[in-house]
Amino acid sequence: MANRLAKSFNCPTEFTLQVLGGKWKTVILCYLSLGPLRYAELRNFMPNLSDKVLSQRLRELTEAGLIERRKGEGGDKSEVYALAERAQSLRRVLAELYGWGETNAAEFGVSVGHPLRSTQGLRKR
Amino acid sequence: MANRLAKSFNCPTEFTLQVLGGKWKTVILCYLSLGPLRYAELRNFMPNLSDKVLSQRLRELTEAGLIERRKGEGGDKSEVYALAERAQSLRRVLAELYGWGETNAAEFGVSVGHPLRSTQGLRKR
Numbered sequence: 001m002a003n004r005l006a007k008s009f010n011c012p013t014e015f016t017l018q019v020l021g022g023k024w025k026t027v028i029l030c031y032l033s034l035g036p037l038r039y040a041e042l043r044n045f046m047p048n049l050s051d052k053v054l055s056q057r058l059r060e061l062t063e064a065g066l067i068e069r070r071k072g073e074g075g076d077k078s079e080v081y082a083l084a085e086r087a088q089s090l091r092r093v094l095a096e097l098y099g100w101g102e103t104n105a106a107e108f109g110v111s112v113g114h115p116l117r118s119t120q121g122l123r124k125r
Numbered sequence: 126m127a128n129r130l131a132k133s134f135n136c137p138t139e140f141t142l143q144v145l146g147g148k149w150k151t152v153i154l155c156y157l158s159l160g161p162l163r164y165a166e167l168r169n170f171m172p173n174l175s176d177k178v179l180s181q182r183l184r185e186l187t188e189a190g191l192i193e194r195r196k197g198e199g200g201d202k203s204e205v206y207a208l209a210e211r212a213q214s215l216r217r218v219l220a221e222l223y224g225w226g227e228t229n230a231a232e233f234g235v236s237v238g239h240p241l242r243s244t245q246g247l248r249k250r
Contacts, residue, residue, distance in 0.1 A: 012226025
């Protein structure tokens with residue numbers, strides 16, 4: 001991603017948003033910020049997204065050095081996606097984005113799922 | 126905006142990003158999170174944005190109830206844009222987005238401006 005990023009930004013926020021890379025990539029990073037996930041698990045979390053788009057976003061995030069594929073540590077050793085070293089610093093931003101949505105949905109008259117709660121059991125990988 | 130927002134989201138992050146409304150709106154909110162600004166001041170902060178797009182984004186944010194126009198308290202009483210009540214809760218998210226960009230730009234090989242620093246003198250309005 002470093003190569004594709006503009007070299008200068010007027011505002012730090014503009015740069016952060018460019019790194020996060022749009023709605024779906026940010027949502028994927030958010031899911032992975034809690035722990036590694038298999039493709040099928042990510043798939044379940046994003047039922048509105050086509051396989052094509054999900055695969056593409058995962059590839060872009062991998063190329064950007066923000067996520068990586070690695071062997072899972074579960075019984076079946078299936079491959080998982082995980083936040084790469086470079087994305088560790090994004091954890092707080094991601095937590096704020098998630099937390100604000102969770103706290104303020106009712107006031108805006110919308111309902112939101114709580115996908116991260118259901119991943120508690122998946123953390124140990 | 127409440128009317129235009131989807132009524133349910135799978136992930137709170139998706140909802141937050143929808144409210145923030147894309148790059149330029151988020152950047153505008155970020156500037157206004159430090160204090161009210163006149164149109165011309167916002168204009169200076171976003172030289173890459175056309176007047177047409179800036180005006181449109183400001184209109185959308187106003188319609189969404191996230192910002193409002195009010196009489197400034199400076200000597201010339203010129204009109205300013207300010208965060209509306211509804212957007213006050215976004216301050217922490219906005220600060221995180223700005224702060225991450227400021228802290229991590231060098232590691233990603235990009236340079237960022239520090240526009241908020243130069244607005245320190247503008248806060249009292």
